[in-house]
Amino acid sequence: MDRLDGMKEGMYKARSGLIRVLVKTEDGTIKDIIISGDFILTPEHYIDDMEKSLIGAEAKGDKILEILKRFYDENDFQSPETYPADFTEAVMRATGGGN
Numbered sequence: 001m002d003r004l005d006g007m008k009e010g011m012y013k014a015r016s017g018l019i020r021v022l023v024k025t026e027d028g029t030i031k032d033i034i035i036s037g038d039f040i041l042t043p044e045h046y047i048d049d050m051e052k053s054l055i056g057a058e059a060k061g062d063k064i065l066e067i068l069k070r071f072y073d074e075n076d077f078q079s080p081e082t083y084p085a086d087f088t089e090a091v092m093r094a095t096g097g098g099n
Contacts, residue, residue, distance in 0.1 A: 003032065010094025016040050016081035019090040025059045033091070039082045046077040050087070059095045064088045 007022040017039035024032040033051050041047055053071050057063055068084035 007032065007034070008094050008096065010090050010092065011037075012086060012090035012093060014039055014082045014086035016079070019082070019086055021087075021090040021094040023059075023091060023094040025095055028059055030054050030057050030059055030091075035087065035090075037090075039079070039086075041077060041079040041082065043077060046075060049075065054091070059091075059097055061088055061092045061097070064091050 004022065007024045010021045010023070012019045012021075017037055019035065019037040019039055022034040022036075023030060033054050035047055035051055050068070050071055053067055054064065057067055065084055065088040068087050072079075072084055
């Protein structure tokens with residue numbers, strides 16, 4: 001089975017660039033997620049870590065935002081003009097959900 005099967009796409013234009021999210025949910029939780037785009041985040045491997053932090057999360061905006069705020073606080077990377085709320089918005093657009 002192709003990893004992309006069943007994934008939904010969401011995009012959000014942050015100040016630093018476009019955030020594209022592909023997400024697969026099951027029973028209200030994130031089962032798989034791919035984050036890409038033309039935003040700036042360095043070192044780049046933190047995108048993979050961010051994706052991993054969201055696996056198993058409840059697919060609700062407030063829960064995702066909480067996880068991403070903690071991720072920003074606990075990790076040493078740079079993402080100028082791209083914030084947890086920006087990634088949350090892209091994820092929520094992909095899931096079709098809201099807070």
